[in-house]
Every structure is written in C-alpha cells, then in structure tokens.
Amino acid sequence: MPEGPDGSAATLDPKEAFQLFSHELRLDILLALRESPDYSLGFAELRRAVDERDSGKFTYHLGKLRGQFVKRVGDRYALQYAGHRVIDAVRSGVFHESPSVDPVAVEGVCPRCGTTPTFAYEEHLATVACPSCETKLVEYPFDPGGFRDRSLGEAVTAFDRRTKYKWRSASGGVCFVCAGRVDVEYADSAADLDHLDRYDDYFAEDHPAVLELGCRNCSFYSYLPVGVRLLDAAPVVGRLAERGVDVDARPLWELPFVTEAARVTVREREPWSVLVEALTPGGRLDVLLDDDATVESVTTHP
Ligand SMILES: [Zn+2]
Ligand SMILES: [Zn+2]
Numbered sequence: 001m002p003e004g005p006d007g008s009a010a011t012l013d014p015k016e017a018f019q020l021f022s023h024e025l026r027l028d029i030l031l032a033l034r035e036s037p038d039y040s041l042g043f044a045e046l047r048r049a050v051d052e053r054d055s056g057k058f059t060y061h062l063g064k065l066r067g068q069f070v071k072r073v074g075d076r077y078a079l080q081y082a083g084h085r086v087i088d089a090v091r092s093g094v095f096h097e098s099p100s101v102d103p104v105a106v107e108g109v110c111p112r113c114g115t116t117p118t119f120a121y122e123e124h125l126a127t128v129a130c131p132s133c134e135t136k137l138v139e140y141p142f143d144p145g146g147f148r149d150r151s152l153g154e155a156v157t158a159f160d161r162r163t164k165y166k167w168r169s170a171s172g173g174v175c176f177v178c179a180g181r182v183d184v185e186y187a188d189s190a191a192d193l194d195h196l197d198r199y200d201d202y203f204a205e206d207h208p209a210v211l212e213l214g215c216r217n218c219s220f221y222s223y224l225p226v227g228v229r230l231l232d233a234a235p236v237v238g239r240l241a242e243r244g245v246d247v248d249a250r251p252l253w254e255l256p257f258v259t260e261a262a263r264v265t266v267r268e269r270e271p272w273s274v275l276v277e278a279l280t281p282g283g284r285l286d287v288l289l290d291d292d293a294t295v296e297s298v299t300t301h302p
Helices: 014-022 024-034 043-050 055-065 081-091 152-171 226-232 234-242
Strands: 040-042 070-073 076-079 101-105 118-122 125-129 136-141 182-187 210-215 221-225 264-269 272-280 283-289 295-301
Touching: 014 024, 024 040, 024 043, 024 055, 024 070, 024 076, 024 081, 040 043, 043 055, 076 081, 101 152, 136 152, 152 182, 152 210, 152 221, 152 226, 210 226, 221 226, 226 234, 226 272, 226 283, 234 272, 234 283, 234 295
Parallel strands: none
Antiparallel strands: 040 076, 070 076, 101 118, 118 125, 125 136, 182 210, 210 221, 264 272, 272 283, 283 295
16 A cells, blocks of 8 residues: 555545545535646635635635645645546536437448447447447447537547547456456356346347456446457557558447457357457458457458
C-alpha cells in the first residue's frame, strides 16, 4: 500500500471517502476548482465561486477535502488527482442522467440481410442492430457524457472508439475502470453462465466461445467475442491494414471477426485453441488464439 510523505498510509477508508461528499458544498468546491485556470483558486476566490457567505462553514468543509482531494500550494488550493476523479465520475453522467436515443442509421450493412443497421441508446446501453431482421451486432454500455459537445454521428463514432479501447484493455488483462487485474478465460456461452438476465439477449450469444472477463479489484465483468483479441495483435492489425482493412477506421459492427459466429471455430477445449477468420478483400487471415487468448499464429490466404 502506498504511503504518504509522513510515512502514514496514504489512504482513506472507502466509506469515509464517500461520506465526504454527503455535503453538497464539498462537491461545489471541487466543481469550482475544475472551472478555474490551473484547477486552483485562492481562499477568497474559491469561497466566492461557491457563494458561501459563512466563512467558518466554508473553512470547515474545505478542510475536510484537504489532503486527498485538494492541496494547498502557496496561497492557492489545487485540485488533486482524487479530486479530478470525483469530478470525472460526476461528469460521465452515469449517476444522474439516463438519456435515450431513438434508432438512427449508421454506416455498414447487416451481415444477415444487407439492411443498414441502426444505433440506439437506452439505460446506459448502446446497441447497433439491424432494424429489419433484428440481428444485434454490437451492444455495450456508454456514458451519457459521450453525447455532450458532439453531434449524434460523432457520438456513434466515439462509442465505437471507446468500446474498442475498453475491449482491448480489458481482454489484455488491465481493467479500464480501476486499473486492476482482469482475469480472462474462455466460456462456452455467455447466456449459460450469467445468473442475471443481462446476457439473455447477448449479441454474441450464438458464438461457439466467448471471453469471460472479471476484474479482481472492482465490480467490472463482461463477456466479449473472442475476435476482440485480434484488435490488439500487431501481426494481425498490420496484415489487415496491408490488405485494406483498417481496424481503427472501420466500426466494430463492420468487423465480421468480432460480430459473426461463423468466423469462430473452437479447435480444442483442453487446452483451448480457437480459430478466428478475418476476411479481407479477396482473401482471409486465419488467426489461432491459444489457451491464454493471445495470438499464437497468423496464416495468410491471398
Ligand atoms: Zn438484418
Ligand atoms: Zn477493475
């Protein structure tokens, strides 16, 4: 456990840390610092910014934040990393906003029927699906903050980029939520393993295998298509780019090795060996994933 400068444990009890924000003035102080140049203000400026006339009350609440969330630097109070993270959690909108977006057309075609898919958003869940045959192509949580300062089209692109970033990180063993260690294992089917209904109507339900991810440190867990592992493997990404498939520019729902069950073959289960086909114009790559879900070999077919 990291230690503070005086040798004491540089941590608060988690319950204590959350109780700190039971008084709205404390969150107002952090938000005022966020609005200020260099994320810092002098005492009088800060008090004016939160509009608190009672100096004693203001001093008391500011004192509660000092150390972990706000640090005195010279004659100014500066937002600390923990203070930034509190604001970030608030600004993500997850705690107090639940917008919804009616289905809107996005680029691409449904692999099953050729219709243009749509993007929709409800209860923090973004879904790209076919409006005609109802095939779900991709579904994942997205924070309401993603819609701020963006057109809807830009938000859809942001959803694609952020989801790729999250999937790359988590399937590589690093939690994007808390930085903790994520265990990555194969599972036969998400629907068989989940005890809640979250995966009842899962977009990769028909895949012969999926990846089961669980963070040892926080509450993050997820089931992902095995093809996600190709997004982060240089030998695959490079060869696909040479053949005209840019995995960054092309949205997840336009990457059949992520969305289509037919592109995944389980060769063995003990130990696991899974073949994923990545189609290219006029050919394909056969990518073999090993028991750790890392790329073992790549075979190119013209
Ligand atoms: Zn369709
Ligand atoms: Zn975590």
